[in-house]
Amino acid sequence: MRPLIVASLPIYKEDDLLKARNIKEADMIELRLDYSPKLIELEKIKEILGDLKGKLILTIRDVNEGGVYKIADGEKAKYLQEANVEGFIYDVEASFLERFDVPFKGKIVSSHYFNELPKYEEVERIIKKYGNDALFIKIATIGKGEYKELLTKLLKFDKIVVLPMGVDPLERIALGILGSRLIYTFVEAQTAPGQMHYSKAFKIISCLYD
Numbered sequence: 001m002r003p004l005i006v007a008s009l010p011i012y013k014e015d016d017l018l019k020a021r022n023i024k025e026a027d028m029i030e031l032r033l034d035y036s037p038k039l040i041e042l043e044k045i046k047e048i049l050g051d052l053k054g055k056l057i058l059t060i061r062d063v064n065e066g067g068v069y070k071i072a073d074g075e076k077a078k079y080l081q082e083a084n085v086e087g088f089i090y091d092v093e094a095s096f097l098e099r100f101d102v103p104f105k106g107k108i109v110s111s112h113y114f115n116e117l118p119k120y121e122e123v124e125r126i127i128k129k130y131g132n133d134a135l136f137i138k139i140a141t142i143g144k145g146e147y148k149e150l151l152t153k154l155l156k157f158d159k160i161v162v163l164p165m166g167v168d169p170l171e172r173i174a175l176g177i178l179g180s181r182l183i184y185t186f187v188e189a190q191t192a193p194g195q196m197h198y199s200k201a202f203k204i205i206s207c208l209y210d
């Protein structure tokens, strides 16, 4: 199955939303809303990018998992609940779902490990808990130790996304070909180490699948 290219776009200010319109060589566009200290209003995203809603992923990344600005948990939960009502796809951490009642059916449930690799059993628990209803389950780990063994072992699961961080971006392409459903890439600056530019990744995958 062809992996989808996700272009990860930092949103520092409202005008940055317009950049999404220029991203043609990507299947989905992640709006990293945590790059601005005050969340861009959902109404503004609807107004400016409503016609692209099916391609958008709204992400308010927790600062403990790579986020930039701390957004109050209650505000984040309310925002995601409203985004669900409006039919947006969003990314929400499994750790956030353990603490807040936010819908995850048809959404991306993610976990990020920047310092140490998780145990396989921990990741398997997350996949089994959320995997039936989520759109995708995303596991991003630092590229050290036996990360390749761990991430390739996860490829047996449906709807899985595995992303090594801090290694050659070609490894993400390889994992996409081996079954990771999404390949996260950058637009202007990386939102995580190990991303390839979206247009290059799109061209490589298009050579193989189109």
Ligand SMILES: O=C1C[C@@](O)(C(=O)O)C[C@@H](O)[C@@H]1O
Pocket (backbone or CB within 6 Å): 008, 030, 032, 059, 061, 066, 091, 110, 112, 138, 140, 163, 164, 165, 184, 185, 191, 192, 193, 195
């Ligand atoms: O969760 C992810 C994956 C990511 O951390 C990466 O490794 O490319 C980049 C983030 O923007 C995104 O929300």
